[in-house]
Amino acid sequence: xxxxxxxxxxDHTVVREGLKALLEIEGDFDxxxxxxxxxxxxxxxxxxxxxxxxxxxAMPLLNGLEAARRILQQPDPPKVMILSAHSDxxxxxxxxxxxxxxxxxxxSSAHHLARAIREVNKGKTYYSPAIAGRIGDSRATTAKxxxxxxxxxxxxxxxxxxxxxxxxxxxxxxxxxxxxxxxIKTVEKHRQSVMRKLDLHDAAGLTRYAISAGIxxxxxxxxxx
Numbered sequence: 001x002x003x004x005x006x007x008x009x010x011d012h013t014v015v016r017e018g019l020k021a022l023l024e025i026e027g028d029f030d031x032x033x034x035x036x037x038x039x040x041x042x043x044x045x046x047x048x049x050x051x052x053x054x055x056x057x058a059m060p061l062l063n064g065l066e067a068a069r070r071i072l073q074q075p076d077p078p079k080v081m082i083l084s085a086h087s088d089x090x091x092x093x094x095x096x097x098x099x100x101x102x103x104x105x106x107x108s109s110a111h112h113l114a115r116a117i118r119e120v121n122k123g124k125t126y127y128s129p130a131i132a133g134r135i136g137d138s139r140a141t142t143a144k145x146x147x148x149x150x151x152x153x154x155x156x157x158x159x160x161x162x163x164x165x166x167x168x169x170x171x172x173x174x175x176x177x178x179x180x181x182x183x184i185k186t187v188e189k190h191r192q193s194v195m196r197k198l199d200l201h202d203a204a205g206l207t208r209y210a211i212s213a214g215i216x217x218x219x220x221x222x223x224x225x
Contacts, residue, residue: 003030004121007048007078009041009067010056015106019054019083022110029117038062045071050078052117057084057095060169061179063215065094066161072099079120083113092131094213102126154197161215163190167203168210 006029010016016034023029033048035041038059045053053071055064062070068080081102082095092103102120104113105128112128119126156164159180166176173191177184200206210216 003028004052004117005030005032005048005050006117007031007033007035007041007044007050007053009035009038009044009054009059009064010083011036011059012056015056019113022113023117025110026114029114036060038064038067041067042070045078046074049076051121052081053078054081054083054117057082057086058216061165062162063165065098065215066158066165068095068100069098070158079123081116081120081126092127103131104128105131156194156197157190160190160194160197163187164194164206164210165215167191168207168216 006023008016008019008031010019013036016036020031020034023031032050033044035044036059038055039062041053041055041059041064042062044050053068055067057064059067064082064084068082071077071080079102080098080100081104082100083104083106085106095103101123102116102125104116104126108116108128116126162180163176166179167173171179173184173187177187180187194206195201198206198209200209207216
């Protein structure tokens with residue numbers, strides 16, 4: 001039996017170790033890489049070429065949504081699954097619009113995780129049972145919500161999304177500039193553009209938006225709210 005190569009990305013070490021242990025027990029998985037942030041996940045996906053990449057939705061530096069977007073833009077990308085504490089339809093819609101083929105809530109059992117990876121590896125879609133029961137046929141819903149998401153979402157460039165996340169995580173413009181290797185003036189330009197597009201006026205507003213969109217977890221910047 002050919003083993004399924006898997007990349008695990010989650011900023012909590014104990015979660016990654018637990019997932020890896022669960023998959024190793026199954027016997028048909030090979031965890032070839034682990035990442036603690038979205039940027040590293042993108043790098044490893046390109047370097048290791050796993051069959052399936054399992055990404056946490058809320059990760060530092062680059063969230064799972066943006067990491068998935070970048071991975072799926074590459075030639076012959078791996079199948080991408082999102083693992084998240086959130087089961088709201090809004091989150092499912094966002095990932096479906098990108099071509100992500102699996103969405104599993106973290107409360108799921110080990111059996112569901114293994115099954116999900118096997119299914120997406122075969123080219124099928126897989127959602128946690130509670131989500132699948134709500135949205136009905138996964139394939140039809142994927143197409144429907146993808147179209148709706150494209151129509152209703154505000155378009156931010158890849159760089160704007162990066163700046164938004166880092167600002168929402170509490171970094172000052174100078175720190176964002178250093179982290180992204182761009183000038184402070186460029187950071188300010190992107191930040192102003194994001195605020196204009198989202199009709200927001202301060203860092204607290206950006207943080208609230210980032211939390212509601214699943215870009216960061218509410219615990220990251222609870223003090224700013």
